[in-house]
Amino acid sequence: MARVIVKLSGTLRKKFEHYDSAKGLDVEIQDGASIADIVAHLGIPESKIGFVSANGCIVKAGSVVEDGTVIKVFQPIFGG
Amino acid sequence: MKLVRVNMTDRTIMTEDLPEEYKGIGGRGLTSIMINKDVPAGCDPLGPENKLIFAPGYLSGTSLINTSRLSIGAKSPLTGGIKESNVGGTVSADLARLGITAVIVEGKIPQNETCILIIDLTGQAKLMDAAPYKGMRTYDLVKKLKADHGDKHSVTCVGPAGDFQFATASIQTSDLDGRPCRAAGRGGLGAVMGAKGLKAVLVARGGKMADTLADPDKFKTAARAYAKAVKEDEFSSETLPELGTAVLVDPINAAGAFPCFNATKGQFEQAEKINGDALAETIKKRGGKTTHQGCAQCIINCSNEYVDENGKYVTSSLEYETIWAMGGMIGNDDLDVIARLDFLCDDIGIDTMSTGVAVAVAMDAGYKDFGDGRAAIEMVEEIGKGTDFGKILGSGPAAVGKHFNHQRVPVIKGQSIAAYDPRALQGMAVTYATTPMGGDHTAGWVVDQNLADFGGTLDPLSAEGQVEASRDTQLHMAAVDSMGICDFAQTGLAAPGGMENVYTMVSAKSGEPFGEDDWGSLGRQVLKAELDFNKRAGFTAKDDRLPKMFYEEPLPPHNSVVVISDEQMDSTFDF
Numbered sequence: 122m123a124r125v126i127v128k129l130s131g132t133l134r135k136k137f138e139h140y141d142s143a144k145g146l147d148v149e150i151q152d153g154a155s156i157a158d159i160v161a162h163l164g165i166p167e168s169k170i171g172f173v174s175a176n177g178c179i180v181k182a183g184s185v186v187e188d189g190t191v192i193k194v195f196q197p198i199f200g201g
Numbered sequence: 202m203k204l205v206r207v208n209m210t211d212r213t214i215m216t217e218d219l220p221e222e223y224k225g226i227g228g229r230g231l232t233s234i235m236i237n238k239d240v241p242a243g244c245d246p247l248g249p250e251n252k253l254i255f256a257p258g259y260l261s262g263t264s265l266i267n268t269s270r271l272s273i274g275a276k277s278p279l280t281g282g283i284k285e286s287n288v289g290g291t292v293s294a295d296l297a298r299l300g301i302t303a304v305i306v307e308g309k310i311p312q313n314e315t316c317i318l319i320i321d322l323t324g325q326a327k328l329m330d331a332a333p334y335k336g337m338r339t340y341d342l343v344k345k346l347k348a349d350h351g352d353k354h355s356v357t358c359v360g361p362a363g364d365f366q367f368a369t370a371s372i373q374t375s376d377l378d379g380r381p382c383r384a385a386g387r388g389g390l391g392a393v394m395g396a397k398g399l400k401a402v403l404v405a406r407g408g409k410m411a412d413t414l415a416d417p418d419k420f421k422t423a424a425r426a427y428a429k430a431v432k433e434d435e436f437s438s439e440t441l442p443e444l445g446t447a448v449l450v451d452p453i454n455a456a457g458a459f460p461c462f463n464a465t466k467g468q469f470e471q472a473e474k475i476n477g478d479a480l481a482e483t484i485k486k487r488g489g490k491t492t493h494q495g496c497a498q499c500i501i502n503c504s505n506e507y508v509d510e511n512g513k514y515v516t517s518s519l520e521y522e523t524i525w526a527m528g529g530m531i532g533n534d535d536l537d538v539i540a541r542l543d544f545l546c547d548d549i550g551i552d553t554m555s556t557g558v559a560v561a562v563a564m565d566a567g568y569k570d571f572g573d574g575r576a577a578i579e580m581v582e583e584i585g586k587g588t589d590f591g592k593i594l595g596s597g598p599a600a601v602g603k604h605f606n607h608q609r610v611p612v613i614k615g616q617s618i619a620a621y622d623p624r625a626l627q628g629m630a631v632t633y634a635t636t637p638m639g640g641d642h643t644a645g646w647v648v649d650q651n652l653a654d655f656g657g658t659l660d661p662l663s664a665e666g667q668v669e670a671s672r673d674t675q676l677h678m679a680a681v682d683s684m685g686i687c688d689f690a691q692t693g694l695a696a697p698g699g700m701e702n703v704y705t706m707v708s709a710k711s712g713e714p715f716g717e718d719d720w721g722s723l724g725r726q727v728l729k730a731e732l733d734f735n736k737r738a739g740f741t742a743k744d745d746r747l748p749k750m751f752y753e754e755p756l757p758p759h760n761s762v763v764v765i766s767d768e769q770m771d772s773t774f775d776f
């Protein structure tokens with residue numbers, strides 16, 4: 122099993138009671154799991170995701186996560 | 202549908218019916234087309250030939266939500282090209298409810314005189330001598346105007362920076378609480394207003410003479426559907442009210458596109474101290490306000506009211522771009538300093554972005570240390586006092602670079618970039634370089650397309666697809682800015698059927714058919730007018746380039762440079 126920290130940006134965290142923004146979520150997932158697997162495991166629909174970073178780099182849905190990675194999930198943004 | 206023409210030279214005012222050629226156009230479309238037609242492109246921006254035009258968006262004054270955006274246009278003293286800067290608050294709705302399509306300020310008052318323009322509930326406009334108001338900062342000014350003329354007006358005004366005619370002076374306008382905290386910041390339009398001798402425009406609130414709608418029922422149905430879509434969108438209904446536009450700090454920083462320390466780094470290590478969560482927590486803990494309505498008819502409420510440790514008011518509508526300019530860009534992680542600088546800029550009437558970048562360039566040149574908040578505050582105070590150094594700072598980052606003989610100056614056509622580094626978001630390189638507005642983010646914000654679908658739409662570090670994305674967005678925004686729709690209510694446009702709702706409303710107002718092709722040709726018409734003006738003002742393809750730093754200095758953490766070629770830049774507007 123791989124253990125990763127998942128941090129949620131914006132209002133995504135609202136879905137998780139007692140979410141601590143300093144610590145994030147401690148998630149255990151089977152080896153070889155991808156970013157898409159992790160967000161599915163957390164029940165976050167892909168439509169609510171803009172992009173995801175792993176250890177500070179933007180990653181695609183299919184990227185495989187390694188043990189100890191810090192993952193940040195960002196909502197789609199609008200602006201200008 | 203009328204134009205109020207104010208001649209400052211002889212202090213005359215004429216009200217005219219809107220000429221046929223401008224029917225169906227508002228906001229940026231109107232200011233840009235009119236300036237291109239009536240302002241000599243080679244004129245002195247601070248001289249009598251320039252015109253300063255205030256135009257509510259085409260849908261301002263209607264029942265549609267989030268449509269109180271006022272476009273202000275002129276030839277810019279900062280870029281030397283055409284400029285449109287739009288601003289919220291209440292004034293756009295106020296003017297539109299008096300049936301005023303535009304206020305055109307022409308000529309120039311004799312030296313040392315100052316006037317205010319007052320438009321009453323009947324739509325009558327008059328100029329009044331305003332010598333006692335000259336030089337006043339905006340917060341005191343609105344207080345005094347309120348005492349002298351009552352509080353049933355919106356106030357759109359300049360501070361000392363505008364009176365001094367500094368090239369980055371803003372035009373400030375009042376929010377729903379009557380505070381002059383909303384800024385048409387870019388392009389130095391405050392200097393144009395100051396040069397004309399116009400200190401403030403007071404517009405009566407609550408007019409009942411808005412343009413009649415050709416088909417009110419059809420309009421109402423489409424407006425309701427639009428509002429429903431905005432309410433249903435999570436970003437506009439939850440994220441923005443809770444965290445404000447500061448919510449952008451984290452994703453842009455994570456993307457390595459948050460320019461800091463004068464754009465020598467793309468990630469700010471202390472970002473968590475100034476991000477949306479930090480801002481909201483600080484405000485809540487101290488009893489300030491998040492979820493604050495800044496503009497008339499807004500249902501999103503992205504604004505806020507920032508207070509100090511004792512709960513005392515500091516500033517309102519502290520936004521992402523300012524948090525960047527007065528935060529990461531100058532290496533400052535203290536929210537209190539950022540809020541103070543935001544207030545000072547609003548009070549002095551100067552663009553927060555250009556000023557933050559000007560301070561950053563001075564710090565980079567060794568004048569003061571990055572992160573020295575006290576020094577930054579002192580520097581901005583100098584602008585308000587009009588000292589010799591304040592004059593240089595108020596003239597913008599390029600003037601500061603020249604003063605210190607410092608080469609790293611992130612400006613395009615004389616105007617600074619915004620809070621997105623083009624080396625980490627290549628599409629923004631195209632927008633900054635090619636928009637007729639000079640370094641400007643709202644003209645073609647392609648950040649979402651670069652940071653969407655799990656990074657699957659566009660690769661932010663690659664040139665592929667960026668020119669097309671920027672072109673399409675710039676055309677689209679030229680039309681959006683003509684409607685008076687707030688950028689953050691664009692979630693309503695992006696929703697299924699959202700564009701059709703807007704076409705329906707335009708058509709239900711004008712009584713003429715309006716569809717996708719008309720939207721496209723509106724955007725093209727506006728951009729063509731702007732490009733034409735700039736060409737006649739002397740701009741060439743060479744001006745559609747970024748400064749060398751973006752091509753030659755790799756930006757950590759991606760260590761990328763701008764990879765859009767000159768040919769690609771030049772293909773952006775090939776129509």
Ligand code: SF4
Pocket residue numbers: 267289290493494495496499500501502503504687688689690
């Ligand atoms: S979302 Fe913000 S900027 Fe837009 S209208 Fe509302 S308060 Fe004004």
